[in-house]
Amino acid sequence: MRLKTLLLTGSSLLLVETTAVWAADAPTSVTSTSKNTVATKAAATPATTVPAPQNAPVLAGVEGMQAVQARSAQAYPDYITVSAARRPMRADEIGTAMTIVTEKQILTQQRRTLTDILARQPGLNVVRSGGFGGTTSIFMRGNNANEVKVRLDGMDINDGSSTSGAFDAAQFVTDGMGRIEILRGPQSGLYGADAMAGVIDITTAQGQGRFTPFVRVEGGSYGTFNQVMGARGSKGKFHYNVELSHYRQDGFHEIPRYIGRYFGADKEQRHRGDRNDNRSANIRLGYDVTHNFDLGLTARLIQSNLHTYSSYNMEDEYYSRLGYYGDVSSEREHTTQNQAIVRGTAHLSSFGGRFDQVIGLGYMTGRRSWTETGTTLEGDALQYDPTYYRTSRIKIDWHGTVNLDKYGSLLVGAEHFHDTFNSSQGNSAPSSTPFSTSAGMDTTAGYGQYQGNWNKILYGAANIRYDANSRYGNYVTWRVAPAIHIPHSGTVIKASAGSGFHGPSLYQLFANQISTSYAEKGNPNLRAERLIGYDVGVEQTLAHDKLHFGATWYENHVRNLIQSVSSYENYYSTYSYNNVARARMYGVEAYLDWKALDTLDFNLNYTWTHARDASTGQELQRRPQHKFNFNTTWQPVDGLSLSGNILYVSGARDVPVISDTYQYCSTCGKDHGYFTIDLAASYKINRYVTVFARADNLLNRQYESPIGYLQPGRAGYGGFTLNY
Template identity: 35%
Template structure:
């Protein structure tokens, strides 16, 4: 049981925030009935055909969930697997797909580590203190999001500042040497809004290894985890048509975990008496400019992410890894007719690994989507549809075209929704799979690997029975 203390500072001055500043620079402002992931633009949730789950900050606070694995554990269609205790490697398997078949975004920037052997995202070290909203979109989504989105997309949106200046702090403590602290400053003044937060989560003695698995006389080593996360989100409304934004996040983690030892004489495995130390530093930042020119609403973004990891294994020594990603993207939307919105986008991404080898891949992509809404198509019936096509050109494996279609039929009188989606997905080989050998683990790179591909669909009926 965690016990907490919450301190809050009231406003120091009467500050105001215009409505336009709240949706600045392409950063989505959470709304109960609107989602952004399904179509890459704000869309009423009742017009979304794909299966989607929305979790907001109120849900997280009510359940006292301190880490991302805790938040995602009960989401339908996800199987979350975590090794060890707090901070341990955590992967999700969406609708039976692999752990590297889910695209993860943080404030619009891909957050996976290019130096991971299979490119899978580690959810275990993500502190939930500054999360405003999570949208989990299931099914193949490469028609809008490209590689990795075979199983779906997890879109994490962090909190923004608004209103008068507010200063808050929390402190919690509990069993297993667990401590959790955070501090936040947020607010807005005229056209400027800001938020900065610092969070610390420590779990120093989590008992993971069952005692009956230990060899006689061997003492159990409890898992250790310590994480410090700093984040900020800024926005400035330059004019009525132009605003700028910045979101940044830094995480520094230290883990000590118990692995397995192997006795070659008996072929038996047992918990190792020594622990592996894992040091991880990660950065994720994105700057945006949101510009409205006539009927064209567009956003230009520049993002950078980096992860540096050092695994110190008692048996194999230090295993360093370093990878980063640079991305430039543009997206525009235009209402071409009543109920018809065209979304166009282009992006270029450079993924690279630097330790223990140096290699990189560039991907250029363009996509288009037509979002259509026909209220009253026939009396009492609304029809909504989304069609998207995306083309990726990769410097290593060449071109790949994917697509997605998602219609919805809504019957007003009975409050019934019939919806379906069908799409194609693909997963590009990771840089490690292409270029890096690990002879000690019998792993050898293959530069001739091609992308994995898939197609998937779902059909559903939503019916309100009471209320």
């Protein structure tokens, strides 16, 4: 078995009813720094007194299960951000470039996976190796995927078992997700390591109101069969939301035709498809002990079983038939994954609401196994032992906010992480030897942020953070983010500047994998990657708050980039890591949102990205220069909801699967980009039954992203929701 390395490395009017999505690490009452009160948990009416600010996402009404979920009670409106300052505030009162995605948007567009919803947001490029379940990387503003911090209900969930420590969205379905906040630009001043490009903060929806159970069944192309059931509501001081889901896809073929022709694929190989089976459980529980003290618990459990047949498996079979190496036929890759993310919180508001604090305890664990299955040329079963990757993280955190009235607010906080990693393999193949690597590290951090406004014109925030890591040292990061409101114009000028860092993964530090022809060795002397970034933008509201548009220019400079380095001597290759590279990224993000009618919304965004290696001038891998997304939602009659989406992504440099040279080149290939059209519709037959359907990639565009991995063509899906 050969070594294979895969380098993956808004916006409009206020809604009266929204799903309850109290952030797991934020207080449950909100007061705007403007003269209007935004929302409180005990308020009798949702926050209708605050004018919607610029860049608040358009949300169309939805039916059936969406309507049931909307009855769950009040939430932070879509123009209130929790993540930008670790407390609820208006999005136009801080200079952070951000996008807020609500549960209604996810349900209206029928986006079933986190990958699908993130791929259509400004500033992000999402790359998935094949169909549902394939390894997925999220690039933000041209930065590496491992430089984006992802949080779920306040728990940091970047994958400690992966080579680079990047978050893999492959097996995350959107069921139970009530809100996604995307903060673009360096956020290490509040969130520490891995937040140098930005933060994606996911919150599980909170139940409220009467007991509301539901069942959803969906089927369609590529052997898709999905089932979701759950219930949410509240009883007295207790609220709950529990959802169980099972997603299955069987028969998607990810190998492009030209690769099949090159390797002489037969009919069976051309039709050998992937299979993914995903089971998830999402839980959110809460109890209001008193009027100013509450407890919360969230959990997401994931179990997946993925079988793939990729271009590299086909290549193995090809060279095996020619007798160059190996003895393999009918090869597949088999990956299993078990993941648990749990966090408990206690929230206390003291001194008449002047001091608000949250303490949390979180735990994440993951176990992933990978092997190759199939037969030898003689028909015997392959007997490769799996390679196991295990990781765990314990997080203890506290933060408190002091309300200084007209002088603003002061946030202080502290965190401690303990991370562990283990990889092991038994007697796998003649070319491999058994290995086992275990390592751990601790990080302790403290941070503070001041936030205020002057005469309701100049708003701003400034923060600083100190991180002490037991393996790669101590780092100080900072950020300032002002926002200027030009009176009586609807214009807001935003800007931010800050620093960030990304620490090396435990694998990069301590890998020790040795075989008969190669070795992977960690480098314990690695330093953290460092970034300085800034942006400036303008947002405008017109037409009585029905038209919103804006644009942001950004630029990032990165040094100490960690890259794989290799040496070759006497037919033996050694792979390791070093701080060898620098990079510069700059670009523009723009959006326009229009509430044309009470029942008709238009939203579009555009991203231009320029990302290059500052040492060589070469384009960085998998960073498309242009990305455009357009979405519209329409409710022509009561009970009927329609949605359409157009996505265009230009070509990007990548690793070619087929090359005339026998040397590795990360940017010698370039994909052709892609253009897709999606449609979705739902109709509420009565209060109990809703039917829905959607068509993805309506024009049946055949495209690769990344090179060597075909993405799904035209596909149709349909189903029904039963609710009470």
